[in-house]
Every structure is written in C-alpha cells, then in structure tokens.
Amino acid sequence: MNVLVYLIPISLLLGGIGLVAFFWSLRSRQYDDPEGDARRILTGDYDDHPKE
Amino acid sequence: MSEVQISACPACVAGPAANDVAHARDVRDTRFVLSLPAIYCAACISGVERELTKQPGVRAARVNLTLKRAQIEADEDVSVDDLVSALTQAGYEAYELDAGAISATETDRRGRAILTRIAVSGFAMMNVMLLSVAVWSGASDATRDMFHWISAAIALPAIAYAGQPFFGSAFTALKAKRLNMDVPISLAILLAGGMSLYETFESGAHAYFDAALSLTFFLLAGRYLDYRTRSVARSAAEELAALEVPRVTLADGRVISITEVEKGALIRVVPGARVPVDGIVMEGASEVDRSWLTGESLPALAEVDTIVSAGEVNLTGPLVVKVTAAGADSSLHRMADLVAMAETSRNRYTSLADRAARIYAPAVHLLALGAFIGWMIATGGDVRHALNVAVAVLIITCPCALGLAVPAVTTAASGRLFRAGMLIKSSTALERLAEVDTVVFDKTGTLTEGRPELSNLADIPPRARGVAMALASGSAHPLSSALFAATRAADVIPAKLTDIREVPGQGIEARCDGISVRLGRAGWLNAVAKAQTATYLKIGDEAPLAFTFVDHLRDGAAEAVAALKRQGKDVVLLSGDTAAAVADIAHRVGISAWDADCLPEGKALRVAELTRSGRKVLMVGDGLNDTAALAAAHVSISPASALEATRVVSDMVLLGKSLAPLGEATRVSISATRRIKENFAIAAGYNMIAIPIALAGFATPLAAALAMSLSSITVSLNALRLRGKS
Numbered sequence: 001m002n003v004l005v006y007l008i009p010i011s012l013l014l015g016g017i018g019l020v021a022f023f024w025s026l027r028s029r030q031y032d033d034p035e036g037d038a039r040r041i042l043t044g045d046y047d048d049h050p051k052e
Numbered sequence: 053m054s055e056v057q058i059s060a061c062p063a064c065v066a067g068p069a070a071n072d073v074a075h076a077r078d079v080r081d082t083r084f085v086l087s088l089p090a091i092y093c094a095a096c097i098s099g100v101e102r103e104l105t106k107q108p109g110v111r112a113a114r115v116n117l118t119l120k121r122a123q124i125e126a127d128e129d130v131s132v133d134d135l136v137s138a139l140t141q142a143g144y145e146a147y148e149l150d151a152g153a154i155s156a157t158e159t160d161r162r163g164r165a166i167l168t169r170i171a172v173s174g175f176a177m178m179n180v181m182l183l184s185v186a187v188w189s190g191a192s193d194a195t196r197d198m199f200h201w202i203s204a205a206i207a208l209p210a211i212a213y214a215g216q217p218f219f220g221s222a223f224t225a226l227k228a229k230r231l232n233m234d235v236p237i238s239l240a241i242l243l244a245g246g247m248s249l250y251e252t253f254e255s256g257a258h259a260y261f262d263a264a265l266s267l268t269f270f271l272l273a274g275r276y277l278d279y280r281t282r283s284v285a286r287s288a289a290e291e292l293a294a295l296e297v298p299r300v301t302l303a304d305g306r307v308i309s310i311t312e313v314e315k316g317a318l319i320r321v322v323p324g325a326r327v328p329v330d331g332i333v334m335e336g337a338s339e340v341d342r343s344w345l346t347g348e349s350l351p352a353l354a355e356v357d358t359i360v361s362a363g364e365v366n367l368t369g370p371l372v373v374k375v376t377a378a379g380a381d382s383s384l385h386r387m388a389d390l391v392a393m394a395e396t397s398r399n400r401y402t403s404l405a406d407r408a409a410r411i412y413a414p415a416v417h418l419l420a421l422g423a424f425i426g427w428m429i430a431t432g433g434d435v436r437h438a439l440n441v442a443v444a445v446l447i448i449t450c451p452c453a454l455g456l457a458v459p460a461v462t463t464a465a466s467g468r469l470f471r472a473g474m475l476i477k478s479s480t481a482l483e484r485l486a487e488v489d490t491v492v493f494d495k496t497g498t499l500t501e502g503r504p505e506l507s508n509l510a511d512i513p514p515r516a517r518g519v520a521m522a523l524a525s526g527s528a529h530p531l532s533s534a535l536f537a538a539t540r541a542a543d544v545i546p547a548k549l550t551d552i553r554e555v556p557g558q559g560i561e562a563r564c565d566g567i568s569v570r571l572g573r574a575g576w577l578n579a580v581a582k583a584q585t586a587t588y589l590k591i592g593d594e595a596p597l598a599f600t601f602v603d604h605l606r607d608g609a610a611e612a613v614a615a616l617k618r619q620g621k622d623v624v625l626l627s628g629d630t631a632a633a634v635a636d637i638a639h640r641v642g643i644s645a646w647d648a649d650c651l652p653e654g655k656a657l658r659v660a661e662l663t664r665s666g667r668k669v670l671m672v673g674d675g676l677n678d679t680a681a682l683a684a685a686h687v688s689i690s691p692a693s694a695l696e697a698t699r700v701v702s703d704m705v706l707l708g709k710s711l712a713p714l715g716e717a718t719r720v721s722i723s724a725t726r727r728i729k730e731n732f733a734i735a736a737g738y739n740m741i742a743i744p745i746a747l748a749g750f751a752t753p754l755a756a757a758l759a760m761s762l763s764s765i766t767v768s769l770n771a772l773r774l775r776g777k778s
Contacts, residue, residue: 008202012179019175026164026171036117039094 084124084132089473089692089707090145091120103142107135120707121149166279169214170272176210177265181757184262188754193255200252200259207261211245214268217275231413233455239417240446241267247443258440263447263756270456270764277459281466281479300328303372313375321371323528327364331373332357337557338369339529339573341502351531353557353573363676368529369556403480404728405458412454420445423747437749444751448742448759456764457731460771465724468775472716473708474689481703483728484687485721487668491616492659492681494673495627495637498691499613499711500603504531504585506538507602515547516597520589522546523560523571531587532560532571535599559587567592584632602636606691608712613641615715622667626650626658628677656680672714674698689714720774727774731767738763 025031088100097115100122104113109130115122124135132148139146180203187196215238222238225231241264248259300310303318310328313319318334321327327340339351342364351367354360360373420442427438466476476482493499509517521539524532525546539546549562549569559572570590574581579588579596586600613623625646627634634648647658655673659681662669671678671685674694682688683701690702691711699705706713742759745751 008183011182012206015175015179019171022171023168026167031167033116033118036097036115039117040097042094043098045098 083126083130084135085149086122086124086132086136086139087147087149088115088120088122088139088144089147091115091117092471096144099142100139100144103139103144104135107138110135122146163276163279163283166217166272166276169217170269170276172210173214173265173269173272176206176214177262177269180207180262180265184753184757187259188752196257197252197255200248200261203259203261204249204252207265208245208249211241211264211268214272215241218268218271231417233409233413236413236416236446236449237267237271237455240264240443243443244447247439251440254436258753260443260447260753260756263753263760266757266760267447270760274455274459277456277463281459281463281476315375315377317375319373319375321366321373323366323368323370325366327360327362327366327371327373329373329375330359330361330377331375332359333371334374335372336369337555338371339367339557341365341367341530353575355557368527368554403458404483404725404732408454408457408732416446416449419449419743419747426747427749441746441749441751444749444756445743445746447756448746448751449739454732454735456767456771457735458728460768461724461727461731461774464771464774465720465727469704469713469717469720472713473706473710474713474717475705475707476703477705478703481687482721482724484668484703485670485718486725488621488670488687488718490622490624490662490667491670491672492624492626492655492662492685493613493643494655494671494675494678494681495625495629495634496603497674497693498672498678499606499609499625499637499641501606501709503604504534504601505604506534506599508598508600509538509542512597512599514544516589516591517542517544518547519549519564519569519591520571520599522549522564523552523562523569523589526552527554527560531585531599531601534601535587564591584630584636603633605637605640606709606711608710608714610641612711612714613643615712616718617642619715619718621670621718624658624662626655626681628652628655628675650677652677652680656684659684670718672711673702689717724774727771731770734766734770735763 030037088096091097091100097117100115101113104110104122104124107126107130109127110124111127112125113122126135136146136148183199183203187199191199218234218238218241221232222234225235244260244264244267248261248264251257251259299307300313301307301320301322303320305320313329319329319331323338333354333356335356337353337355340354340360341351354366354371359376360371362377423445424438424442427441428435431437462479462482465482469476496502512520517539520535521544524535524539527533547564549564552560552562554560555572555576557573558576559570561568561570561572563569569592570577571587574586574588574596577588577590577596579590579598582598582600584600585602586598588596588598590596616623623643623645625634625638625643627637627646627648628650629648631648634646638644638646650658655678659669659671663684663686668686671682671688672690673679673682673688674691676698678690679698679701682690682698687704688702689704689706690698691706692699692708694702694705704717738759742751742755745755
C-alpha cells in the first residue's frame with residue numbers, strides 16, 4: 001500500500017490543476033457570453049485574425 | 053457609401069478589410085450600450101459588429117448574444133442616434149441603453165463568487181468521493197483512519213469556504229428569530245462535518261465528509277441557477293429603465309438631464325419626440341398623440357396655451373413648452389398611489405417553494421430531534437450512536453432535491469420564454485401565470501401598434517386620390533404617411549401641385565390647376581368630424597371628403613387571442629378609445645367581450661371586480677392608463693414599447709413586436725408549475741424511502757451519497773424536459 005504515498009498527492013495535484021484551470025477560465029471572461037461564443041466559432045470572420 | 057465592393061484592384065478591397073481588422077479588438081472603454089432585442093444568430097453578430105465598426109469614429113464594438121446587447125467604444129463626437137439609425141437601416145432593431153444604469157460588473161462579481169464556491173466544493177467532493185470509495189469497499193483499521201484524516205483535511209476547509217452563503221443566510225434568519233431553508237442546510241453540513249471529525253478522532257467506521265461536500269455542491273448549483281434567473285430578470289429591469297434615456301432640449305439649444313429641469317424653464321419638443329414634462333405650450337402649433345395616456349387613437353390639436361402632459365408624443369410642428377411639473381411631480385408619476393395600492397394585494401402571493409419550505413424546515417428538525425431522543429432511550433444513553441443517527445436523518449432529508457426543484461424548473465422555463473421573446477421580471481410570475489383563467493387586453497399600443505392604416509381608399513374618387521397623395525407626400529404626420537403609403541401601394545399617380553405649404557397643427561394646403569386644395573383636420577376645413585380617426589380633403593368648394601383610418605393590428609395579435617381562447621381562457625378587451633374604433637378591433641381579432649371609453653380607474657375597477665368574482669386575471673397593456681389595471685391584475689404583461697412606468701409594474705415584458713409568444717407563455721407556465729410539483733413529489737418520494745432507513749439506524753455514508761445524487765439528478769432531468777418540448 002506504500003504506493004498511496006505517491007498516488008494521493010498525484011490525484012490531488014491533478015484535481016488542483018483542473019481547479020486552477022477553471023479559475024483561469026472564469027477570470028478571462030469565458031462565461032460572459034456563452035451563447036455568442038458558441039455561435040462566433042461558426043463564422044469565418046475571425047479565422048485569420050481572432051477577436052482579442 | 054457603397055454596400056457592394058467590386059473592384060479590379062485587390063488593394064482597394066484589402067484596404068477597408070484591413071481597417072475592419074484594426075477595429076476588431078475587444079471593447080475596453082464602453083461609451084454606448086445598445087439593446088438589440090431581435091438578434092439571434094451568428095450572422096447577426098458579425099452583421100451588427102461589421103455595421104457598427106463601419107461607422108466613422110467607432111473604435112470597437114462587441115455583441116453579447118446572451119444579453120442581446122452591443123458595447124461600443126467610440127470617439128467623443130459620435131452620436132448614438134446615427135449608430136441606431138444605421139443598425140435599423142441594416143435591419144437590426146436597436147435601442148440606446150443608459151450605460152450608467154447597467155451595473156453589469158457588480159452582478160457579475162456575485163455570480164462569479166458563487167461559481168468559484170461551486171468549483172471548490174466540486175473539486176473537494178470528487179477527491180473525497182475517491183477516497184471514500186476505498187472505505188466503502190472495505191478499507192479498515194489504519195488505512196481507513198488515514199483516508200478519513202485526508203478527507204477531513206480536504207473537506208473541512210472546503211466546507212468552511214464554500215458553505216458561507218448558507219451559514220450567513222441561516223445566521224441572519226436565526227438572529228431575526230425565523231427559520232428558513234438555510235437553517236436545516238447549515239445544521240446538516242456543520243453537524244455532518246463535526247460528527248465525522250469526531251468519528252475520525254475515535255477511529256469510527258462512518259464519516260460523512262463526502263455527504264457534507266456533495267450537499268454543499270448540489271445546493272450551491274441550485275443557488276447559482278436561482279441567482280442566474282434573478283440576475284437576468286434584474287438586468288432586464290435595469291435595461292428597461294435604461295431604455296428611457298432622460299434628456300431634455302432647452303429652448304436655447306442646451307441638452308440637459310431631466311432631473312435638472314426646473315419649473316418655468318422653456319424646453320423645445322421636436323416633431324416625433326415625446327413630451328418629457330408637464331407644461332403649457334408657449335410657441336408653435338402641432339398635434340399631439342395622447343394614446344399612451346388615454347387610449348384615444350385620434351391625435352389632439354396643440355396650440356399656444358394648450359396644456360400638455362409628460363408622455364404625449366408631438367406629431368407635426370416644433371413646440372416650445374413652459375415646464376409646470378417635471379420628474380417626480382409630473383403626471384407620469386401621479387398614478388403611483390393607485391399602483392401602490394393595487395400592488396399590496398399581489399405581494400401576498402406565496403410561492404410554491406416558500407410553502408414547501410414552511411412545512412419542511414420544522415418537520416426535519418423535529419424528525420432529527422425525535423431520532424436522537426428515541427435512540428437515546430433505546431440504547432440507554434449512547435450519545436454517540438444517537439447523534440450518528442440524528443446526523444444521518446438530517447443529511448438524508450436535507451433539501452438537496454428541494455433546493456434544486458424550483459430553480460431548475462424556472463431556469464429552464466424562463467430560458468425558453470426568453471428565446472421566444474419574453475422576459476420574466478418577477479420570480480413568482482410563472483406560477484401566477486399558470487393560474488390565469490381570464491385575459492384582459494388593452495387596445496391602443498397593445499393589440500394595435502398605434503400606427504394608422506387607411507381603410508376607405510375604395511370609396512374615394514380617383515381624382516381626389518391623386519390630390520391627396522400629392523399633399524400627403526410632403527408631410528411627416530402619421531396619418532399623411534399612412535395615406536401616402538396606401539395610395540402608393542394602390543399605384544395612384546400623384547397630381548401636380550404648386551405652392552405647397554404645411555400649416556402646423558392643421559394640415560397642408562396647395563394649389564392644383566389653380567384651385568386651392570387642403571388636407572387636414574375637420575375643424576380647419578369646416579367638415580363634420582367623424583367618430584373614428586380620419587383626415588379630410590377639400591378640393592376648391594366641393595364638399596370635404598373623409599379618409600378614415602383604422603389602427604394597424606400588432607403582429608401576432610389574432611394568433612395570441614386565438615391561442616388563449618383555445619386554452620379555454622376568457623378574453624376581454626378594455627379600451628379608453630371610442631366605441632366604433634374598439635368594436636372594429638374586437639371584431640378583427642375575434643374578441644366578443646369588449647368595453648370602450650374606459651377611464652384608467654374604470655379599468656382597474658373592472659379587473660378588481662373580476663378578481664373578486666374568483667377570476668385570476670392576466671392583464672396585457674402598455675399605456676399609462678393601464679398601469680393601475682396592470683398592478684391590480686393577478687399577473688401582467690406589457691410590450692417593450694410601453695412607458696417605463698407601465699413596464700415597472702408588469703411581471704413580464706414582451707421583447708419583440710409580436711404578441712404571439714403570449715399563447716406559448718401561458719402553456720409553458722402551466723407545464724413549469726406541473727414540473728415544480730412533480731419535483732416536490734420526487735423529493736418527497738425519496739425521503740419517504742430514505743427516512744425510515746435512517747431512523748432505523750441503517751443509513752451508511754454510501755446510502756446517503758446515493759440517495760442525494762440520485763434525487764438531485766432526477767429532479768434536474770425532470771426540469772430539463774421543459775426545454776425541448778415545443
């Protein structure tokens with residue numbers, strides 16, 4: 001069972017990465033206009049120059 | 053400006069395109085916010101953004117499809133009216149919003165705070181669940197203790213952080229000596245956490261860390277859905293308030309805010325503008341449209357010394373008005389007392405969720421206490437075991453499903469109605485709408501657009517048609533534009549006129565083959581005025597000819613009435629207009645019960661009478677004269693074109709021009725209420741099975757986790773059924 005010494009921190013780390021990624025997406029305003037963003041991806045307007 | 057660019061030189065095309073790209077960056081410093089109620093697709097987004105960035109002086113524009121808004125960053129000299137008219141020409145309905153009145157950032161922050169808490173509790177829940185699986189599948193002794201300790205290390209800080217909204221709300225409720233839903237929730241979370249910590253210390257078998265966390269997680273999800281629905285409603289209310297950008301042009305040309313206008317000031321009202329204050333006309337002559345205030349569709353004459361009130365629309369000539377009352381003193385606010393009185397009756401409505409909570413909260417506490425006392429007696433004073441059972445009862449009965457039952461349904465239903473073009477402002481409006489059995493409509497501005505349509509062209513001799521068309525072509529008066537549009541559609545050839553002259557407030561006169569011709573008000577031509585909306589034509593000394601008009605029906609009016617009747621509801625039409633005009637509209641949309649010449653108090657009285665006789669009334673109206681009736685009704689709906697005062701008292705607002713979503717709204721509200729009740733039944737059913745098990749002391753952390761997740765998921769899925777079915 002000594003493998004738990006590695007496995008538990010690893011699982012916490014992976015989960016933590018997910019949590020940090022979620023915070024990042026929240027901060028970079030990715031939930032402000034979910035409907036609009038879902039549609040924007042369908043137009044060719046920003047293929048070459050994505051809207052910042 | 054050319055719309056299509058066909059060029060042999062690629063650079064000529066590339067130039068503007070490069071320009072577009074330069075504009076295509078994010079909006080940093082918003083100057084204008086536009087409301088775009090009609091956009092719905094990807095093409096609309098790029099269409100609006102392209103149209104906006106094409107305007108000179110606009111630095112950046114970004115459309116938010118979720119909120120149906122556009123944020124625009126522009127130079128100082130850009131006028132928002134130009135942007136609005138450019139969009140309207142391109143086919144996108146647009147209105148200016150008061151950027152200051154929309155406090156998007158504040159609400160955003162609260163939503164994000166809840167989302168962060170959900171994320172933290174979700175992360176902790178998943179990790180603790182993983183550790184719990186090992187315990188459930190038989191870990192024992194030192195391994196189990198270690199897993200419990202790790203779980204505690206993750207769970208306790210996560211609960212302390214994520215559970216704050218519940219603890220705070222429960223604390224304030226207890227301080228005010230009340231019980232709310234958050235009291236049993238906080239108690240369950242805290243007891244589960246504390247009890248599990250104690251068990252861990254004592255190397256006990258059962259720890260409920262995972263249950264405490266999943267409880268927090270699911271309830272926060274319900275809280276977030278609830279918050280979303282409320283914030284959409286609130287931002288809608290803000291948006292509607294922001295639609296009325298309150299500015300006044302003084303006689304000397306300065307533009308100031310309406311709050312700064314003083315009594316006795318002289319203000320200018322251009323044709324087409326709404327009179328912003330109460331006052332007396334000092335200069336000019338025109339006609340004013342009073343339909344907002346009285347429901348009359350016939351414009352009234354306004355000349356020097358005529359008293360005008362806020363909300364009237366100036367039609368033909370510019371007016372200079374001396375202010376007698378502005379802002380809170382004006383007649384727009386005079387109905388406030390009437391409204392406030394009617395409002396109190398509606399506030400007595402208790403929502404289904406509140407009714408459920410009122411039974412639920414005390415029942416749970418008594419049950420847990422009963423379990424504790426019962427097991428104390430049965431085991432002869434084994435506090436640890438009795439407390440364990442009591443905690444299990446609290447956790448299992450905890451309103452996970454109840455917390456989700458209502459928000460999940462209202463979110464699904466209001467999302468669906470929003471897509472259909474309807475905004476729900478009040479949180480209980482859906483439930484109240486479901487109970488409606490009588491629908492009362494207003495006429496002018498609600499069933500009709502308040503836009504006239506020529507009705508007797510066939511009775512007019514051909515020569516008079518040409519003369520009337522030529523006279524009407526030069527005027528912006530709504531009757532003239534309607535006359536011109538109708539004659540053009542009938543391929544009438546306009547007569548040749550000379551010396552055309554518009555007499556403000558009266559009509560237009562000119563000469564045709566040496567004979568004087570006049571088109572205008574009855575009084576000006578010595579004609580006998582008809583009962584319905586009409587304009588009159590006099591050619592030389594001939595008898596005056598009347599052109600009669602009917603109100604243009606609002607899109608979807610007939611469909612809405614038909615749909616409501618199909619659902620077995622009584623439909624009534626109450627209007628302040630004349631009997632002839634009301635009868636005509638009632639006949640055209642298919643309403644048999646109607647009443648004309650209603651005063652505002654009369655309308656409210658009729659609604660109150662219906663309510664007293666046991667009817668649940670839905671009132672649909674837009675004018676100031678409907679405000680009292682809207683407030684008195686069980687539930688009320690107004691179109692977005694209504695006055696602010698009217699929109700404030702109504703529970704729902706129609707965003708588009710069409711009335712057609714009404715039928716859908718009542719249908720959705722009925723199925724939403726049914727779903728809420730079903731959800732309560734599902735939650736109660738789960739409890740019915742789980743409570744005896746918990747009381748008997750057989751509940752394990754695994755059973756609690758299963759019951760909680762299953763009931764929450766069933767309830768959410770049941771709510772989602774609302775979205776799809778059409």
